[in-house]
Amino acid sequence: MSTIKEIAKMADVSRSTVSRVLNDSGYVSEDARKRVEKVIEETGYMPSVQAKSLRTKETKVIGVIVPTIRTETSSRLVAGMDHILAKSGYQILLANTNQNREKELEFLQLLKVRQVDGIILAATNINPELINKLMTMDSPLVVIGQEIDGISNVLYDDYHAAQDLTQLLIEKGHKQIGFIGVDEKDRAVGYLRKKAFLDTMKKNTISIEENWMQQAVFDIQSGYRAMERIIMDSSKKPTAIFAVTDRLAIGAMQYLKQHNYQVPNDVAVVSIGASEVSEHITPPLTTVDYQNEQAGEEAAKLLMQQVESKESGAEKIMLGYRLLVRGSV
Structure with a gap:
């Protein structure tokens, strides 16, 4: 690859002239500019990004x-x-x-x-x-x-989005609602969405079964296992599930379908994420779009x-x- 020194030699100009052409700064005669541009085009010369960043500090x-x-x-x-x-x-x-x-x-x-x-x-x-x-x-x-x-x-707006989802389930007549969350060290997804769920349940004087509150990680299989724990560890089954992400909700729905539960007739499912697949699974997933x-x-x-x-x-x-x-x- 040519250097700026070689470009200057081929165009019969100084290196500073080549530099002014490249950076479009300072005076260069029209004849010299055309010679430099012709050589650059013929050689395919590209100025060094590192060198340019040193000059511009960008x-x-x-x-x-x-x-x-x-x-x-x-x-x-x-x-x-x-x-x-x-x-x-x-x-x-x-x-x-x-x-x-x-x-x-x-x-x-x-x-x-x-x-x-x-x-x-x-x-x-x-x-x-x-x-x-x-x-x-x-x-x-x-x-x-x-x-x-x-x-x-x-x-x-994690808190109000989770609040609206929980309220939607309650308004649909659900009082036995399970929750699949993530580690609360993730303040937005883990803490705020769970807090909104608990606050809304309390506001509506609805009790929560301890075994219906499960923690997972951010993947479909984890949602599947969390749903399995909710079903297997409880004598009474929830009629609705709030999963904090679409992937967890899809995992929960997989478990329910494989074990002959009808969604939403037996168990309703909601989540947050509005992933593309959420619209195309059966049934389509109720979710929140954060754009x-x-x-x-x-x-x-x-x-x-x-x-x-x-x-x-x-x-x-x-x-x-x-x-x-x-x-x-």
Whole structure:
């Protein structure tokens, strides 16, 4: 590959002239510009990204950390970010933590060393170590899905969405409602959605069977096993299940169908996520749509504000949601 020195020699100009042509800065005679552009076209010369970043102090790269790349939530988030970032010439460097807390910290450090122009973190497990790490980051930063003081956040209204789902089941006549949740260290999905469920049940003076409250992890098989525990460990069966994610709900529905329970006639099922498959399973799943692509766009916009102003941000955006009532209730 040609160097800038070789381009200058072939065009019979100085290296500084080639540099001015490449960066479109400073005076260059029309004849010299045409010679340089002709040589660049003939050689296919591409300026070094690393060299350019040293000059401009910009890499034109945004680091994005997601808990898993296997879900529609992550793919929609990243699609929304890319829609905004690409307009300003930015590329995304994607890091997948696989729900691993240590990986999250490692990737933050790696992106810091790589000197990316900004970082967007789709966070799950908020802990003191992570917060301390985030507070030491020099790059513009936005966190999606979890509220952290002093940092710009794009938030989902987890509490009210879960409240509405629980109230929907109650209004449909259900009083025997089970719950499949996740670790409460995930404040948004684990803690807030469970709290909304419990608060709404209490408000309606409905008791909860202890065995109907099960904890799972973020996959279909875990939802299946949680539903199995609810059925097998209780003499009395629930008439409805609130699973905190679509994947858990789909797992629960698989178990119910395989053991001759009719959904929704025997057991109604609701969840949060609005994944594509939720509309196409039988019966279609009642769920909440958080419009994740919009969340990605809003996060990218917040980040670009920080990049352009060169100031850190602490703005919070709370997104709305849509309740999609389908055949599972």
